[in-house]
Amino acid sequence: MMNRTKCLEALAARLTDDEIVVATYSAASEWVEMSDRALNYYSFGAMGLASSHGIGLALARPERRVIVLDGDGSLLMNLGTLVTVGAAAPTNLVHMVFCNGSYEANGGHPLPNPKVDFCAMAKAGGIANVRRIETLEEFEAQLPAILSEEGPIFVEMVIEQGPMGPRKYDDMYKEERRQRMREALGV
Amino acid sequence: MNAPVNATGVLHGAPIIKAVKEAGVSHVLSVPDIHTAGGLLTPIRNDPDFKLIRTCKEDEAFGIAAGLTYGAKRALILIQYTGFLYSMNAIRAIACEHNMPMCMMIGLLSKEVGVPPQESKKFGLRIIEPLLDVMGIERHYIDADEDVAVVAPAIRRAYENKHPVAMLVGRKPV
Numbered sequence: 001m002m003n004r005t006k007c008l009e010a011l012a013a014r015l016t017d018d019e020i021v022v023a024t025y026s027a028a029s030e031w032v033e034m035s036d037r038a039l040n041y042y043s044f045g046a047m048g049l050a051s052s053h054g055i056g057l058a059l060a061r062p063e064r065r066v067i068v069l070d071g072d073g074s075l076l077m078n079l080g081t082l083v084t085v086g087a088a089a090p091t092n093l094v095h096m097v098f099c100n101g102s103y104e105a106n107g108g109h110p111l112p113n114p115k116v117d118f119c120a121m122a123k124a125g126g127i128a129n130v131r132r133i134e135t136l137e138e139f140e141a142q143l144p145a146i147l148s149e150e151g152p153i154f155v156e157m158v159i160e161q162g163p164m165g166p167r168k169y170d171d172m173y174k175e176e177r178r179q180r181m182r183e184a185l186g187v
Numbered sequence: 188m189n190a191p192v193n194a195t196g197v198l199h200g201a202p203i204i205k206a207v208k209e210a211g212v213s214h215v216l217s218v219p220d221i222h223t224a225g226g227l228l229t230p231i232r233n234d235p236d237f238k239l240i241r242t243c244k245e246d247e248a249f250g251i252a253a254g255l256t257y258g259a260k261r262a263l264i265l266i267q268y269t270g271f272l273y274s275m276n277a278i279r280a281i282a283c284e285h286n287m288p289m290c291m292m293i294g295l296l297s298k299e300v301g302v303p304p305q306e307s308k309k310f311g312l313r314i315i316e317p318l319l320d321v322m323g324i325e326r327h328y329i330d331a332d333e334d335v336a337v338v339a340p341a342i343r344r345a346y347e348n349k350h351p352v353a354m355l356v357g358r359k360p361v
Binding site: 022041043044045046049050051052053054055056057058059060061078080081083084087088173178181182185186187 | 238240255257284
């Protein structure tokens with residue numbers, strides 16, 4: 001079982017200025033403190049839609065890798081996305097789901113079934129490149145492939161419970177960040 | 188503003204599709220709706236000018252459209268009114284609170300011909316326009332070919348001014 005902060009630090013160390021990172025809820029709360037990049041996109045709006053935002057970005061900007069930092073509670077609110085990703089098949093999309101079996105951002109209550117098999121569901125949804133990672137060493141070893149292989153790629157990250165708050169959503173979603181991203185993308 | 192009554196007339200899909208293209212839409216995001224499946228979705232599916240993204244539930248389409256917008260692509264969200272109701276939280280957050288140009292084309296399945304949506308016998312149809320109004324979403328009613336002129340300007344305006352727009356398809360397009 002991994003520590004999410006350590007995983008995000010390993011990811012941040014590998015990224016260039018070119019990738020788009022779509023982060024949501026708990027992962028976003030850590031990412032916003034750790035990595036202040038122009039191409040950070042904080043999934044605003046309804047819970048569960050981070051990967052949907054990611055699909056749109058990946059289809060619109062095929063020259064850039066789009067990495068979605070999702071949570072297991074969030075994904076459960078939009079399971080159909082695994083089928084939509086499988087069908088739309090953006091080759092530049094990485095859907096990374098941090099799984100700790102709980103709605104961490106909502107007080108740490110457990111998922112209806114904390115042992116749900118997301119990799120099996122992603123495969124069944126049509127995503128061929130699926131990985132389940134349980135140790136930091138394994139994650140660091142697989143990162144080069146995750147950041148270069150043809151997608152869509154689904155990564156189930158097995159993590160321990162992280163901090164439950166506070167979360168600075170107002171700062172995360174502020175217009176200045178969104179404007180900076182639009183400028184970085186030339187929109 | 189309530190939808191006008193139009194007991195006669197016909198609504199063709201082709202001019203609607205032409206108008207959507209003229210407005211620069213490249214992507215159509217849809218869950219099939221029997222009201223628009225034949226007249227709009229089928230020709231869109233077969234049109235090489237559009238990239239059709241099929242979603243499993245309607246709220247996904249709003250997330251995808253937001254991402255496309257940040258990537259400078261224009262999208263049309265083609266759904267049934269029940270899907271609009273299902274997506275209310277995504278619309279509230281993405282379209283309204285974050286001022287995103289979400290362009291919705293909403294099929295009013297089973298609306299009685301010549302009856303304004305707010306006077307329909309169906310509860311679900313009666314509440315659509317009031318809900319759009321209370322959310323401050325610009326709306327247009329497309330019930331016959333002469334109404335199609337609003338489509339391209341409405342989509343362009345949504346993208347230029349960063350706001351959502353709903354185009355309600357009253358009559359089943361042919």
